[in-house]
Amino acid sequence: MNKISLHEALPQAFADMATIKSDVWNTATNFEKGKSYLIKAESGLGKSSLCSYIYGYRVDFLGKILFDDTEVKGINKAQWDTIRSRHLSLLFQELRLFPELTALENIRLKNDLTQFKTEAEIDRMFDLLGIAYRKNQQVGKISWGQQQRVAIIRALCQPFDFLILDEPISHLDDNNAHIVANLVAEEVSKQGAGLIVTSIGKDLPMDYTQTLSL
Amino acid sequence: MNLVWKLLKQNISKGQFAGFFIANLIGLSIVLLGIQFYADINPLFSEKDSVMKRDFLVLTKKVSMINTINPEATGFSQKELDNIKNTSFATQVGAFKASRFKVFGGVNFDQRGINTEMFFESVPDDFIDVKTDSWKFSPNDNSVPIILPKNYLDLYNFGFAEARSMPKISEGLVGMVNIDLTISGRHSYKEFQGKIVGFSNRINTILVPESFMDWANEEFGDQAAANPSRVMVEINNPTDPNIATFLSKNSYEVEGENSATSKMAYFLKIIVAIVIVVGFIICALSFFVLTLSIYLLLEKNMEKLRNLRLIGYAKRIVVRPYELLSLALNLSILLLSLIIVFVVRTQYSEVVRTVWPDFEGSGLLPSIVGGLLIFALLSILNILVIRKKVE
Numbered sequence: 178m179n180k181i182s183l184h185e186a187l188p189q190a191f192a193d194m195a196t197i198k199s200d201v202w203n204t205a206t207n208f209e210k211g212k213s214y215l216i217k218a219e220s221g222l223g224k225s226s227l228c229s230y231i232y233g234y235r236v237d238f239l240g241k242i243l244f245d246d247t248e249v250k251g252i253n254k255a256q257w258d259t260i261r262s263r264h265l266s267l268l269f270q271e272l273r274l275f276p277e278l279t280a281l282e283n284i285r286l287k288n289d290l291t292q293f294k295t296e297a298e299i300d301r302m303f304d305l306l307g308i309a310y311r312k313n314q315q316v317g318k319i320s321w322g323q324q325q326r327v328a329i330i331r332a333l334c335q336p337f338d339f340l341i342l343d344e345p346i347s348h349l350d351d352n353n354a355h356i357v358a359n360l361v362a363e364e365v366s367k368q369g370a371g372l373i374v375t376s377i378g379k380d381l382p383m384d385y386t387q388t389l390s391l
Numbered sequence: 392m393n394l395v396w397k398l399l400k401q402n403i404s405k406g407q408f409a410g411f412f413i414a415n416l417i418g419l420s421i422v423l424l425g426i427q428f429y430a431d432i433n434p435l436f437s438e439k440d441s442v443m444k445r446d447f448l449v450l451t452k453k454v455s456m457i458n459t460i461n462p463e464a465t466g467f468s469q470k471e472l473d474n475i476k477n478t479s480f481a482t483q484v485g486a487f488k489a490s491r492f493k494v495f496g497g498v499n500f501d502q503r504g505i506n507t508e509m510f511f512e513s514v515p516d517d518f519i520d521v522k523t524d525s526w527k528f529s530p531n532d533n534s535v536p537i538i539l540p541k542n543y544l545d546l547y548n549f550g551f552a553e554a555r556s557m558p559k560i561s562e563g564l565v566g567m568v569n570i571d572l573t574i575s576g577r578h579s580y581k582e583f584q585g586k587i588v589g590f591s592n593r594i595n596t597i598l599v600p601e602s603f604m605d606w607a608n609e610e611f612g613d614q615a616a617a618n619p620s621r622v623m624v625e626i627n628n629p630t631d632p633n634i635a636t637f638l639s640k641n642s643y644e645v646e647g648e649n650s651a652t653s654k655m656a657y658f659l660k661i662i663v664a665i666v667i668v669v670g671f672i673i674c675a676l677s678f679f680v681l682t683l684s685i686y687l688l689l690e691k692n693m694e695k696l697r698n699l700r701l702i703g704y705a706k707r708i709v710v711r712p713y714e715l716l717s718l719a720l721n722l723s724i725l726l727l728s729l730i731i732v733f734v735v736r737t738q739y740s741e742v743v744r745t746v747w748p749d750f751e752g753s754g755l756l757p758s759i760v761g762g763l764l765i766f767a768l769l770s771i772l773n774i775l776v777i778r779k780k781v782e
Contacts, residue, residue, distance in 0.1 A: 262703030273698045286394045
């Protein structure tokens with residue numbers, strides 16, 4: 178997958194807003210592999226909807242979204258399984274971790290599937306993000322900011338052509354935001370992937386190829 | 392798989408599953424016991440004695456003053472035979488043929504022997520309740536197969552031999568004795584070897600093949616042919632109330648209480664059928680309990696299932712724990728109920744042997760096959776329900 182392109186895409190909920198001013202909705206937009214994009218928006222303009230359309234778990238939009246030349250609405254469930262473990266990685270805004278499992282188990286659950294990172298690499302990420310001491314605690318019992326970092330590690334535990342981060346640092350301090358930015362930049366460049374980051378004001382500090390406002 | 396299972400086993404209600412387990416265990420055990428018992432007991436009513444499988448009545452006319460004065464009236468006329476044939480309960484009617492020639496029979500042991508005047512009767516071969524290949528006759532043979540009433544042997548073994556402390560005689564031993572027969576009439580005679588080929592539980596007379604009877608009556612018969620005095624009627628349902636009405640209306644009598652066994656067989660079938668149906672109902676209900684439990688479990692874990700699918704887990708992997716869970720439950724129920732059947736069967740086998748010493752049973756195959764079928768059916772339905780529920 179080298180390109181994600183949107184053609185006149187618009188959430189059905191926005192259909193009656195005739196003149197929407199957006200760099201993404203109701204126009205033609207391309208996200209290319211190897212480049213990085215920041216999507217800025219106030220809340221309620223459809224950031225998470227965009228992520229869910231691209232990640233294939235919601236289809237309530239008008240227009241088209243294409244992976245290269247394939248329309249996402251035509252991709253079947255088994256193909257999505259492959260895409261979600263080999264081509265696309267998404268950091269959910271609501272994280273979608275499993276609160277009953279420990280932080281490490283949450284990561285392993287993903288890594289068992291992809292077999293992408295070694296134990297040592299996972300340990301290094303925990304250390305870098307300063308949550309190594311929380312590794313064996315149930316995710317439901319640690320703070321949201323810590324959970325956010327666990328979810329970021331999970332998002333990096335797979336091969337991807339595009340990494341999508343939905344408000345990745347909403348609950349992190351500036352120091353941790355920089356650490357996350359460095360870790361993400363390192364992984365994205367190693368994989369030669371594209372990066373799409375959304376923000377409602379607190380941007381993940383990086384040099385973006387393009388900044389779009391939703 | 393370990394972590395997926397750790398995640399998805401959350402919210403499993405042990406109480407619900409225990410309820411399902413017990414209910415289905417009871418249901419399946421009842422069904423399998425019914426099947427097994429029926430398979431074990433059925434030969435008693437069918438294979439050993441073909442006439443028991445079918446239901447027969449032997450009809451005679453009441454002996455009264457009129458018969459004594461006019462012997463013709465004792466027999467069944469063709470019109471009466473047709474009349475019986477046309478009733479709703481009769482499926483087949485066979486008349487007894489009596490010998491119209493003289494028969495002398497004798498048995499010789501060393502120097503001693505007994506000789507007696509005898510008589511023969513015959514019925515159509517289809518009504519014979521003894522299984523044997525030697526039930527045939529052709530004019531070139533000089534041996535004739537004979538079937539005696541079982542009563543004769545019992546009378547000797549349990550009456551005479553018991554009282555005189557004489558050895559009892561088995562059916563096989565009797566078969567080795569030859570009876571010297573002399574058939575005469577129309578100023579000629581012929582000698583035969585009579586071979587006892589079996590004992591009948593149902594037909595209370597000395598039977599020879601109908602082919603022999605026809606031939607001998609033709610050759611030696613010196614009395615006029617008379618109407619048959621007894622007829623055998625095959626009936627489709629021994630509990631049909633029309634039978635009693637018909638018999639009393641025509642003043643016919645039923646010989647012996649022969650229909651008791653067939654009635655027993657009939658009721659046995661009904662009772663076993665009821666038991667099996669009840670078992671199936673319990674099974675069906677317990678299946679619904681399991682299906683509901685699984686539904687509830689899936690519903691409670693739906694968020695986890697969705698999230699697993701969203702991080703890239705394939706549907707077959709996330710449903711597998713539940714499929715394995717129901718398979719394991721069903722399989723352990725199958726094994727346990729087969730053990731129960733086995734244990735109960737050894738118990739009732741002893742009881743059955745006290746009344747039926749030859750009881751062997753039919754092996755555990757019927758309940759194993761039945762159990763496997765139900766297991767497969769339930770498991771497939773469970774798996775379909777699970778796959779349908781998870782997106």
